[in-house]
Amino acid sequence: MKPINVGLLGIGTVGSGTFRVLQRNSEEISRRAGRAIRISVVADKDTARAQAIVGDAARVTADALEVVNDPQIDIVVELIGGYTVSKELVLKAIANGKHVVTANKALLALHGNEIFAAALKNGVTVAFEAAVGGGIPIIKSLREGLTANRIEWIAGIVNGTSNFILSEMRAKGAAFDDVLQEAQRLGFAEADPTFDIEGVDAAHKITIMAAICFGIPMQFSKAHVEGITKLTQDDIRYAEELGYRIKLLGIAKRKSAGFELRVHPTLIPTRQLIANVEGVMNAVLVKGDAVGQTMYYGAGAGAEPTASAVVADLVDVARMLTADPEHRVPHLAFQADQLSNAPILPMGEVETSYYLRLRVADKAGVLADITRILADQGISIEALVQKEPHAGEEQVDIIMLTHLTREKKIDAAIRRIEGLPVISGKITRIRMEALQ
Amino acid sequence: MKPINVGLLGIGTVGSGTFRVLQRNSEEISRRAGRAIRISVVADKDTARAQAIVGDAARVTADALEVVNDPQIDIVVELIGGYTVSKELVLKAIANGKHVVTANKALLALHGNEIFAAALKNGVTVAFEAAVGGGIPIIKSLREGLTANRIEWIAGIVNGTSNFILSEMRAKGAAFDDVLQEAQRLGFAEADPTFDIEGVDAAHKITIMAAICFGIPMQFSKAHVEGITKLTQDDIRYAEELGYRIKLLGIAKRKSAGFELRVHPTLIPTRQLIANVEGVMNAVLVKGDAVGQTMYYGAGAGAEPTASAVVADLVDVARMLTADPEHRVPHLAFQADQLSNAPILPMGEVETSYYLRLRVADKAGVLADITRILADQGISIEALVQKEPHAGEEQVDIIMLTHLTREKKIDAAIRRIEGLPVISGKITRIRMEALQ
Numbered sequence: 001m002k003p004i005n006v007g008l009l010g011i012g013t014v015g016s017g018t019f020r021v022l023q024r025n026s027e028e029i030s031r032r033a034g035r036a037i038r039i040s041v042v043a044d045k046d047t048a049r050a051q052a053i054v055g056d057a058a059r060v061t062a063d064a065l066e067v068v069n070d071p072q073i074d075i076v077v078e079l080i081g082g083y084t085v086s087k088e089l090v091l092k093a094i095a096n097g098k099h100v101v102t103a104n105k106a107l108l109a110l111h112g113n114e115i116f117a118a119a120l121k122n123g124v125t126v127a128f129e130a131a132v133g134g135g136i137p138i139i140k141s142l143r144e145g146l147t148a149n150r151i152e153w154i155a156g157i158v159n160g161t162s163n164f165i166l167s168e169m170r171a172k173g174a175a176f177d178d179v180l181q182e183a184q185r186l187g188f189a190e191a192d193p194t195f196d197i198e199g200v201d202a203a204h205k206i207t208i209m210a211a212i213c214f215g216i217p218m219q220f221s222k223a224h225v226e227g228i229t230k231l232t233q234d235d236i237r238y239a240e241e242l243g244y245r246i247k248l249l250g251i252a253k254r255k256s257a258g259f260e261l262r263v264h265p266t267l268i269p270t271r272q273l274i275a276n277v278e279g280v281m282n283a284v285l286v287k288g289d290a291v292g293q294t295m296y297y298g299a300g301a302g303a304e305p306t307a308s309a310v311v312a313d314l315v316d317v318a319r320m321l322t323a324d325p326e327h328r329v330p331h332l333a334f335q336a337d338q339l340s341n342a343p344i345l346p347m348g349e350v351e352t353s354y355y356l357r358l359r360v361a362d363k364a365g366v367l368a369d370i371t372r373i374l375a376d377q378g379i380s381i382e383a384l385v386q387k388e389p390h391a392g393e394e395q396v397d398i399i400m401l402t403h404l405t406r407e408k409k410i411d412a413a414i415r416r417i418e419g420l421p422v423i424s425g426k427i428t429r430i431r432m433e434a435l436q
Numbered sequence: 437m438k439p440i441n442v443g444l445l446g447i448g449t450v451g452s453g454t455f456r457v458l459q460r461n462s463e464e465i466s467r468r469a470g471r472a473i474r475i476s477v478v479a480d481k482d483t484a485r486a487q488a489i490v491g492d493a494a495r496v497t498a499d500a501l502e503v504v505n506d507p508q509i510d511i512v513v514e515l516i517g518g519y520t521v522s523k524e525l526v527l528k529a530i531a532n533g534k535h536v537v538t539a540n541k542a543l544l545a546l547h548g549n550e551i552f553a554a555a556l557k558n559g560v561t562v563a564f565e566a567a568v569g570g571g572i573p574i575i576k577s578l579r580e581g582l583t584a585n586r587i588e589w590i591a592g593i594v595n596g597t598s599n600f601i602l603s604e605m606r607a608k609g610a611a612f613d614d615v616l617q618e619a620q621r622l623g624f625a626e627a628d629p630t631f632d633i634e635g636v637d638a639a640h641k642i643t644i645m646a647a648i649c650f651g652i653p654m655q656f657s658k659a660h661v662e663g664i665t666k667l668t669q670d671d672i673r674y675a676e677e678l679g680y681r682i683k684l685l686g687i688a689k690r691k692s693a694g695f696e697l698r699v700h701p702t703l704i705p706t707r708q709l710i711a712n713v714e715g716v717m718n719a720v721l722v723k724g725d726a727v728g729q730t731m732y733y734g735a736g737a738g739a740e741p742t743a744s745a746v747v748a749d750l751v752d753v754a755r756m757l758t759a760d761p762e763h764r765v766p767h768l769a770f771q772a773d774q775l776s777n778a779p780i781l782p783m784g785e786v787e788t789s790y791y792l793r794l795r796v797a798d799k800a801g802v803l804a805d806i807t808r809i810l811a812d813q814g815i816s817i818e819a820l821v822q823k824e825p826h827a828g829e830e831q832v833d834i835i836m837l838t839h840l841t842r843e844k845k846i847d848a849a850i851r852r853i854e855g856l857p858v859i860s861g862k863i864t865r866i867r868m869e870a871l872q
Contacts, residue, residue, distance in 0.1 A: 021726045025586050031651055032583045129581070135727030137581025144580075145565070145573025147468045148747030150461050155869060215467055215776050222780035235793060235864060238835050242819065244791070249869065253786075258779040260786050267791050267837075267868040273733065276709060290457045291571030291744035294734030297709065298727060308727035311584030340651050343694040344658035350689075350696050355680070355703050357671060383678060399674050401703075428671060432703040433591060433685065 003036035004318045007067035007098075008058075009089060010079040011044045014103055014130070016053050017303030018077065018310045023057065029311065031338040033318040037311075039077075043067045068093045075317055077310060078102040083110050094118045094126070099321075101313040103130035103306055109204035112211070112218040125320070127313035132205045133158060133282050135305035136298040137312065142212045142286065149288030151213040153253040155266075158205040160280035160300045161189045161196035162228050162248040166265075167278040170236050170245070176229065188280055198227035199248065199263040206250030209284070210261050214254060219261065226264035239267050245275040348408035353382065356400045357428040358417065362389050366422045367398070373416045374402070377409040395424055401432065439472035440754045443503035443534075444494075445525060446515040447480045450539055450566070452489050453739030454513065454746045459493065465747065467774040469754040473747075475513075479503045504529045511753055513746060514538040519546050530554045530562070537749040539566035539742055545640035548647070548654040561756070563749035568641045569594060569718045571741035572734040573748065578648045578722065585724025587649040589689040591702075594641040596716035596736045597625045597632035598664050598684040602701075603714040606672050606681070612665065624716055634663035635684065635699040642686030645720070646697050650690060660698035667701055675703050681711040784844035789818065792836045792846075793864040794853065798825050802858045803834070809852045810838070813845040831860055837868065 008015055019039055022029065030036045039057075043064040044050040050060045061067065068076055068089050076093040080086045083106050090107070093100050095118070102108070108115065108131055119126045129139045133156070142151075157163050161183060168179040180197065183189035195201045203225045211218050228248050239246050244267035253260040268275045273295060277283040282300025287293050299305035360366045367386070374381065383401040402410065414427050444451055455475055458465065466472045475493075479500040480486040486496045497503065504512055504525050512529040516522045519542050526543070529536050531554070538544070544551065544567055555562045565575045569592070578587075593599050597619060604615040616633065619625035631637045639661040647654050664684050675682050680703035689696040704711045709731060713719040718736025723729050735741035796802045803822070810817065819837040838846065850863050 017726075021584050025584060025725070028586050028651075029584065135582075135724075136730055137577045140576060140581050141573045144752060145576050145748055146571075146744065147751040148457050148461060148465065148744040150464050215464075215774060216778065219780050224783045224786075231866075232864075234833070235791075235866065238793065238821075238833075239791060239866075242791075242821070242835070242837065244868065246866065251869065255781060255785075255787075257785065258781045261780045262783065262786065265866050267866055269870060273709060273712060276712065288571075288744060289461070290453075290740040290747070292735045292738075292741055294572055294732070296730070296732060298730030302728075304726040305728055308582065308584040308724060311726070312581055315583040316580060338651060342652065344655050344697045345691060345694045347660045347698065349691075349693065350660075350698060351691075352702075355671075355675060355678075357674065385674075385678070397670070397674075399678065401678065428668075430667075430671065430675075430682065430701050430703055432680065433687065434705060 001035040001322065003038045004074050004314070004321065005040045005072050006037060006075045006077055006314060007070060007073040008039045008042045008077045008079065009064045009067060010081070011042050011050045011053055012079065013303045014306045014310065015044075015079045017307035018079070019054060021304055021307045021311050029315060033315045034322040035318060037314050037318055041067050041070065041073065064089050065092065068098070069096060073098060074321070075099045075101060075314060077314070078104060079310070081106070083107045087111055090115060090126070091118055094122050094124055097122055097124060099124045099317045100126045101310055101317070102126065102128050103310060105131040105201070105204040105208060109207040109218055109220040112208070125317055127316060128208070129313050130306050130309035132208055133284060133296065134298065134300040134302060135308035136282060136284070136296050136300070137309070138209070138284050138296045139212065141296055142209060146286065146288050146291060146294070149290045151254065152287045152289060153251065154209055154213050154284065154286045155274070156206065156209065156250045156282070156284035157247055157274065157277050158250050158282050158284065158300060159196050159199075159202040159248060160282060161193060162202070163277065163282070164188045164280045165197070166228060166231070166236070166246060166248065169231070169233060170240065173233060175233060176231060197229055199225045202248060202250045202263045206252055206261065206263060209250070210252035210259065213252060213286070214259055216259065222261060224262035224264065228265055231265055240270070243270050244268060245270050247275065348406065348411070350407045351404050352407070353404055353432040353434070354402045354410050355430040355432055356402070356414075358398045359395050359424040360398055361422040362394055362396045363422065369420055369422070370398070370417055373413050377405070377413045379403070379405045379409060379413055437471040437758065439474045440510050440750070440757065441476045441508055442473060442511045442513055442750060443506060443509040444475045444478045444513045444515065445500045445503060446517070447478050447486045447489055448515065449739045450742045450746065451478075451480070451515045453743035454515070455490060457740055457743045457747055465751060469751045470758040471754060473750050473754055477503050477506065477509065500525050501528065504534070505532060509534060510757070511535045511537060511750060513750070514540060515746070517542070519543045523547055526551060526562070527554055530558050530560055533558055533560060535560045535753045536562045537746055537753070538562065538564050539746060541567040541637070541640040541644060545643040545654055545656040548644070561753055563752060564644070565749050566742050566745035568644055569720060569732065570734065570736040570738060571744035572718060572720070572732050572736070573745070574645070574720050574732045575648065577732055578645060582722065582724050582727060582730070585726045587690065588723040588725060589687065590645055590649050590720065590722045591710070592642065592645065592686045592718070592720035593683055593710065593713050594686050594718050594720065594736060595632050595635075595638040595684060596718060597629060598638070599713065599718070600624045600716045601633070602664060602667070602672070602682060602684065605667070605669060606676065609669060611669060612667060633665055635661045638684060638686045638699045642688055642697065642699060645686070646688035646695065649688060649722070650695055652695065655697065658697060660700065662700035664701055676706070679706050680704060681706050683711065784842065784847070786843050787840050788843070789840055789868040789870070790838045790846050791866040791868055792838070792850075794834045794836075795831050795860040796834055797858040798830055798832045799858065805856055805858070806834070806853055809849050813841070813849045815839070815841045815845055815849055
């Protein structure tokens with residue numbers, strides 16, 4: 001089947017991430033979408049840089065309008081940002097009958113009502129998973145995953161820059177201005193950080209989520225927007241002493257008289273999972289009347305996390321264009337004739353670290369015997385604790401954490417160690433995962 | 437437009453939750469789906485109990501086969517469980533050209549390959565969001581939200597009973613058997629808890645997720661299955677001392693030689709967000725090459741959380757049957773002509789609790805003046821801390837947390853308090869959310 005032809009507008013950070021992910025995972029993505037998805041033309045003012053990124057895999061032009069008018073293009077991906085040129089291009093693409101994928105939260109929060117009306121009229125889709133929460137599939141979860149629910153409220157850490165600053169202020173006791181400079185140095189804050197630290201970016205995002213949760217139009221102008229620039233070290237410390245952490249939350253709530261829509265610094269109980277979302281990570285907590293609380297966590301920005309959402313939208317559109325409607329999404333995510341027959345590995349071949357607990361006689365040389373056996377199997381030890389013997393006992397517990405090893409090696413070592421005369425009973429072995 | 441007719445097989449806990457959610461949220465659900473979804477017939481052996489639940493809203497029969505053969509039924513919801521009768525009924529429904537929604541993880545982990553092949557042949561959908569993670573839309577996230585990624589691994593706390601037992605063992609220092617009995621008393625463990633505590637249920641779920649992540653057939657028989665029954669209090673305590681928490685994880689990993697597929701108790705660093713998922717809650721952590729780590733958290737069982745997933749699948753099928761393919765999912769989750777025009781509330785009407793920080797003269801009567809003003813506005817105080825004055829200073833900080841109040845009331849109180857002569861400068865006011 002003929003590939004889906006994509007025209008990419010803007011090949012900056014997210015655009016080049018999108019290009020790279022589509023190339024690197026093309027086989028995997030085709031297996032899921034049912035056909036190939038390829039960026040065939042890229043529009044960017046800096047054509048030389050664009051050409052260097054795409055090589056001869058795509059045509060490069062400086063003229064975005066040419067892409068939007070190109071009859072060969074099925075889907076336009078808008079990654080220009082802002083809301084003047086990008087709005088014109090998106091509306092023109094829609095008028096030309098093209099589907100649009102965009103990461104532009106400002107455009108949608110301000111002009112989404114007009115854009116979606118145009119899309120409806122022209123029979124095309126405008127997909128925008130990348131506009132909120134980077135690669136977290138939060139738009140899809142709200143729009144398709146929680147459809148059974150009357151959503152009561154939603155609260156999100158949706159601006160990584162602010163969350164990084166608040167995390168650092170708390171962890172290092174540093175002042176706002178110092179941490180902001182550090183964030184700029186690390187690339188977590190822009191040269192002009194106003195939209196991030198004043199809550200505007202978070203307000204764009206909560207405006208979009210509120211519309212989806214409650215079935216209301218985009219109403220950015222009604223949102224209360226308050227940033228983190230006035231927070232002091234004192235407040236962060238006092239909050240902590242009281243069992244709270246301060247986060248910049250975007251909040252939307254259903255009330256009998258209407259809806260709350262607001263962004264501001266917020267104390268939340270430290271024991272809450274979302275209070276422990278640190279650094280540039282994002283998380284959105286949703287309360288539905290049937291499902292209760294669910295939370296969605298991940299990287300809220302960055303080239304490839306955002307590209308992950310852009311490409312997911314491309315696959316959604318491709319599945320829609322490709323399959324008969326009753327088979328839009330394959331049962332197991334991959335097309336039925338595209339399943340792999342690679343084997344499930346036996347446990348002996350599985351690699352993890354291990355926690356070991358041994359009960360041993362409290363005498364010299366025991367540890368040397370044990371560590372020798374582990375070394376013979378090529379197993380190295382990350383931590384070892386010998387507990388004090390209980391009163392009146394002659395045996396002690398030894399706890400060990402190993403580095404990564406294969407299960408068959410640890411099991412061979414355990415069998416040999418259990419054979420030592422100084423060992424009492426069986427060794428307890430529990431697998432560890434760093435989940436990094 | 438004519439409603440979608442659903443036949444429900446089995447009206448136990450999840451079945452009655454599904455019936456209740458569809459009735460309670462019928463208006464909201466129709467606004468999302470584009471047409472009404474109604475359970476028109478219910479099959480259950482206990483017809484008297486079924487009749488008591490559904491009243492005259494649906495017909496009740498003892499004969500599930502009759503429902504599966506009923507030409508009026510568009511979608512069959514299978515909530516019987518097990519894998520003998522349920523398998524027959526699902527295959528018969530598929531053969532009759534009906535779409536199927538099921539929460540049956542055992543059935544899919546063991547017979548999914550056969551069932552999906554039959555569905556493909558007959559041009560119908562088998563939807564199973566409720567089979568893993570209760571109301572968390574994890575199947576949709578993996579299948580549609582992360583399609584850009586080469587999934588590297590997935591690790592999930594997907595059995596609430598086991599997680600409850602491990603949480604209690606750690607928090608209370610209790611033994612496995614005692615906590616199991618408590619879980620049974622609370623309804624968090626079944627009379628025969630084997631499938632939960634021996635890891636079988638978690639293995640069904642990780643088998644399903646692995647198939648979707650990696651594009652492999654269901655291979656339950658190859659999964660390594662190990663439960664929590666051998667864990668001792670000592671191990672939990674020692675792990676904690678070393679900075680780890682023990683969780684029953686279902687793990688699937690891509691390796692060069694094939695795939696790992698396993699369920700076993702696992703030490704994970706306490707600083708990891710997923711290590712802090714406690715009680716009956718579930719969470720699934722997914723590592724994709726583009727998106728990095730994302731996590732999905734929520735109630736993994738229970739009547740309405742599971743119903744939330746069942747109904748989401750019904751809406752998915754309804755949208756597919758209703759709209760032309762290019763409009764399967766409305767942009768803002770609700771049909772475009774179904775948006776609400778209820779207002780966004782002004783901030784003065786928003787209700788939250790507040791953190792207040794005041795700098796006051798360190799003399800008698802100050803606190804009385806302040807609390808009097810708050811009381812006049814009907815604002816009650818949850819906590820109040822007066823800090824020690826810094827050396828050589830005559831002023832002290834007072835920190836207060838209030839109970840819920842409207843913003844216009846707190847602002848009125850603040851204006852009056854700031855007018856007191858003993859107050860220095862402005863009062864710092866930060867909103868609080870309990871996120872309960």
